[in-house]
Amino acid sequence: MEAKKKVEPQYLPPEVYLSLEDIVGKEYITQERAILETYSKFSIDITGYLKKHAKDPSNIPACVVLPSTTEEVQAIVRLANKHKIPFVPFTNGQLGIANYPTKPVPTIFIHFSRMNKILEINTKTMAAKIQPYVDYGQLQADAMKVGLWNGGTPLSTSLCKISSQTALAGLYQTSMKYGTLGKNIISLKMVLPDGEILKTGSSSVDSVDDFWEYAPGPDIYGLFRGCAGTLGIITELTTKLHPWAGEKELPEPPAGRPSIRTYREDKYDHAPPPKLHRLYWVEYNDIDSEIKALREVAHSGIGIGLNAAGIYNTYYCSTTQEQTIKRTKENFFPPYNFYVICTGITSHKQLDYADKVINKIIKETGGTLLSKDHKPEVLKVLATWNLDCIRHVCGYRMSRYSYLDTWFLSGVPAVGKDAQEIWSEAINTIGETYITDRGGVDTTPFLYASDPCGRNFFTEADVYPNPIDPKSLQQAQQLMMFSIGKTIGKKIGPGITAFGASFEPLTSFFPEMGPNVHLFMRKLRKVFDPNGVCSPGRQIFTKEELQAVPPPVIEAINQLRQMNGLDPIDVSKSQ
Amino acid sequence: MEKKFFEKTLEDYKDQVWGCARCNWCQNHWGWNVKSAEYSEICPAFGEFRFFAYSGMGKMHIARALLEGDFDYEDAPELAEIAYLCTTCGACEINCQRLQDKEPLKVTECLRAKLVEDGIGPMPAHKGLINSIKQYDNPWMQPRAKKASWAKKIKLKDASTEEVETLYFVGCTAALDLSLREVPQNTAQIMLKAGVDLGIFGNQEICCGSPVARIGDRKTFVDLANRNLELFNKRGIKEIVTSCAGCYRVLKFDYPEVPGTSKIEYKVYHTVEYLDHLIKQGKLVFTKEIPLVLTWHDPCHLGRHCGIYEQPRNVLSSIPGIKLVEMERIKDQAWCCGGGGGVRTAFIEFAVETAKKRIGEAMKTGAEGIVTCCPFCEQNMSDALAQMNNPLKLYDITELVMRAI
Numbered sequence: 006m007e008a009k010k011k012v013e014p015q016y017l018p019p020e021v022y023l024s025l026e027d028i029v030g031k032e033y034i035t036q037e038r039a040i041l042e043t044y045s046k047f048s049i050d051i052t053g054y055l056k057k058h059a060k061d062p063s064n065i066p067a068c069v070v071l072p073s074t075t076e077e078v079q080a081i082v083r084l085a086n087k088h089k090i091p092f093v094p095f096t097n098g099q100l101g102i103a104n105y106p107t108k109p110v111p112t113i114f115i116h117f118s119r120m121n122k123i124l125e126i127n128t129k130t131m132a133a134k135i136q137p138y139v140d141y142g143q144l145q146a147d148a149m150k151v152g153l154w155n156g157g158t159p160l161s162t163s164l165c166k167i168s169s170q171t172a173l174a175g176l177y178q179t180s181m182k183y184g185t186l187g188k189n190i191i192s193l194k195m196v197l198p199d200g201e202i203l204k205t206g207s208s209s210v211d212s213v214d215d216f217w218e219y220a221p222g223p224d225i226y227g228l229f230r231g232c233a234g235t236l237g238i239i240t241e242l243t244t245k246l247h248p249w250a251g252e253k254e255l256p257e258p259p260a261g262r263p264s265i266r267t268y269r270e271d272k273y274d275h276a277p278p279p280k281l282h283r284l285y286w287v288e289y290n291d292i293d294s295e296i297k298a299l300r301e302v303a304h305s306g307i308g309i310g311l312n313a314a315g316i317y318n319t320y321y322c323s324t325t326q327e328q329t330i331k332r333t334k335e336n337f338f339p340p341y342n343f344y345v346i347c348t349g350i351t352s353h354k355q356l357d358y359a360d361k362v363i364n365k366i367i368k369e370t371g372g373t374l375l376s377k378d379h380k381p382e383v384l385k386v387l388a389t390w391n392l393d394c395i396r397h398v399c400g401y402r403m404s405r406y407s408y409l410d411t412w413f414l415s416g417v418p419a420v421g422k423d424a425q426e427i428w429s430e431a432i433n434t435i436g437e438t439y440i441t442d443r444g445g446v447d448t449t450p451f452l453y454a455s456d457p458c459g460r461n462f463f464t465e466a467d468v469y470p471n472p473i474d475p476k477s478l479q480q481a482q483q484l485m486m487f488s489i490g491k492t493i494g495k496k497i498g499p500g501i502t503a504f505g506a507s508f509e510p511l512t513s514f515f516p517e518m519g520p521n522v523h524l525f526m527r528k529l530r531k532v533f534d535p536n537g538v539c540s541p542g543r544q545i546f547t548k549e550e551l552q553a554v555p556p557p558v559i560e561a562i563n564q565l566r567q568m569n570g571l572d573p574i575d576v577s578k579s580q
Numbered sequence: 581m582e583k584k585f586f587e588k589t590l591e592d593y594k595d596q597v598w599g600c601a602r603c604n605w606c607q608n609h610w611g612w613n614v615k616s617a618e619y620s621e622i623c624p625a626f627g628e629f630r631f632f633a634y635s636g637m638g639k640m641h642i643a644r645a646l647l648e649g650d651f652d653y654e655d656a657p658e659l660a661e662i663a664y665l666c667t668t669c670g671a672c673e674i675n676c677q678r679l680q681d682k683e684p685l686k687v688t689e690c691l692r693a694k695l696v697e698d699g700i701g702p703m704p705a706h707k708g709l710i711n712s713i714k715q716y717d718n719p720w721m722q723p724r725a726k727k728a729s730w731a732k733k734i735k736l737k738d739a740s741t742e743e744v745e746t747l748y749f750v751g752c753t754a755a756l757d758l759s760l761r762e763v764p765q766n767t768a769q770i771m772l773k774a775g776v777d778l779g780i781f782g783n784q785e786i787c788c789g790s791p792v793a794r795i796g797d798r799k800t801f802v803d804l805a806n807r808n809l810e811l812f813n814k815r816g817i818k819e820i821v822t823s824c825a826g827c828y829r830v831l832k833f834d835y836p837e838v839p840g841t842s843k844i845e846y847k848v849y850h851t852v853e854y855l856d857h858l859i860k861q862g863k864l865v866f867t868k869e870i871p872l873v874l875t876w877h878d879p880c881h882l883g884r885h886c887g888i889y890e891q892p893r894n895v896l897s898s899i900p901g902i903k904l905v906e907m908e909r910i911k912d913q914a915w916c917c918g919g920g921g922g923v924r925t926a927f928i929e930f931a932v933e934t935a936k937k938r939i940g941e942a943m944k945t946g947a948e949g950i951v952t953c954c955p956f957c958e959q960n961m962s963d964a965l966a967q968m969n970n971p972l973k974l975y976d977i978t979e980l981v982m983r984a985i
Binding site for chain 1: 641
């Protein structure tokens, strides 16, 4: 049998490795090939998958180090600068572009799995000081005990470390009341790309408490919100906490706990909502009424989570791939629907008021509340995931192919209709990769209210190609790029930029996203990262990095741009 | 026809290993049930070593790379150690299945089977265990003649020659570890007192194969399974009760996965399940009070693997005077004792460190003692308590039942 081609990483010079050993100790550094493999991959990033198929070694790090203190991180960064070796800070997760080295050179992977402590929960300032590996589930569990919580939780909470979310702007589905995480950070302790330690917020002033995000001078934190690690490494952060009206522990499903053999029985998923929480699912006959209702609910100021889910529910709430397909084909879930999560905060009266408001809006906009009298079987199934937003469980039960790539738009709810049209056109032009590709935006937009009063919503469309099949992956990549091009052509997104994060190659290949990213960030990188070693190639290419992109890639991007009515870019003229 | 598990290879899990979404729920306590940051992790190996490779997700990615030939064994000298520093507690699998419908534990077991087949696994320390099973039909290097020495003073039927309604399949560890001798003795006496027509195979009882199944020596496991099944069939065994969580899982769920096995003819119960039945049927009545505050440790192979959560709690709650207080991580999200999957044999330090973490969690409940019903858990936690010089008492559930009747 023909031997398969190996993928061989480039290792560090031995003297650098030994110096790293001195910093963290032998136990906490490795260049064992099997371990490196587990830091080399991708998840929702199609490019990462394609690199795996191409046996490209460039996404395998040279070594992984596990620092335990800010000072150790500083020493690692200084060493990397001394030897001009790139490094990638990482907690965990899926966002491919931040997951692995992007340059075909030996790269140090700094993993924060040992920096996993909640340092303080201060009930007076209603804030928590944490290390970078703390996730939402951990913080919520400890905060609930003292009547507080972080005020919003992404669906995939153990995946989402709060520090990483900060570096990516911090989007989640329950941010309508308190805003996104980015608006809740009080302070950061950062190791800058050259090894300097910097603090933001009021406590950066000697003898001043850690209570406010501002300090004398400009809003330094604003630079780091959404910087995706390009401008430094968060080693400590303080985030605001908010009142929690529920119990000290979350309710358990009355059916008890599953075993490995019974996990598919949905009874184990049906836990009641926490005390002083209420959940509504509403169905509409058409998208216009739904969007009108979304806007009204957002404007009303009630609710903490507002999400138009559409038939995304088919896979969020299905326990197997087969069930997902069956429900999609049978239109089990109403195509136009959304949920509202209300938290009473302090009183039943407040919750009753919210109830009246929601019911009035539903009536005025022609919606129908899912209830024991209307589609109770659907309501029961939906209960498996919508409360996950406040129960800090991963909401996606993606019982199917891996979840690959997401694109975002933002703005007023009308953007959902634009997204619907663009995504439909993309699928009709290139073809769907999996049955639920049409689930999110084609049939109904998947919208999250991400701001009090509904100033903006964001939407996403995901694709589900077969990760084993490179053709399917390429098809998915085309779908995404086509849609992004189209979106930019229509001057409506991609909205994640609006939340403060954007990534290469979109940043450079779609300069319409704004000169701020290109000009300002490139200049900042020169100052903050003179050796170009911190997470190179993720959020922003330098001019030199951009010009090093292979011509066929530029050509392909330009074809895509032209397909979407955009002028080709000329990288040689890039500033 | 779908393959049985013990004939599946990594290739059969190709879709799964490519599709791992890296969500990391294989490392974390299921969100609804997290009660504190301190006890929010669930994978003992990741908890200890902190590199992803030691988690379920890590095995998925390693398996993918091996399948695709991305590296060879000579490139990854620590591969076997990584694969075997897993207690096979199944925490990764239950969380992954609920979210992603993937099976990192099965992938880990297939990875181990591949390592054994390729001569890379198991660990050197496991070889003694395998040789002992081959030579003595038990993993403890004990002569067959000692297998029934615990029962010398108890009048039990010989199921190899006499008709019995219920076979007591003791399990090698409970039968041969002198420190656990009271477990089978109490079990048998309780059963007899409840009027159960009980018999044992005595010196003819052979290892169920659990240790070799978990470390990937499929050939030895299949051989043991077939010998046991042949014996059960020959003797017309219809009902089995066992003291060991490992034996229970294997007899109930692994034997049907042995290639060529048709329908299993017997019903199998773990002791706690059986005790629960006897109490509910009124055949076991408690007459004495045991004024103790106790916490229950769910053995992985009984709880998460087989779904036995409530029965031991019912038994404890039925005993007058016992107050049951729960740890934070229980039932499907219980923290492993650290002893399973061949870890105690090959990596005793890691095994005992893991048990120490469990004991620390138990101490926080304010309990005076920790109760369980798995010989491996008891061995491992007993060592941990000794090393910690910890006054917490460790009980097998049968000891408490015996004292209360």
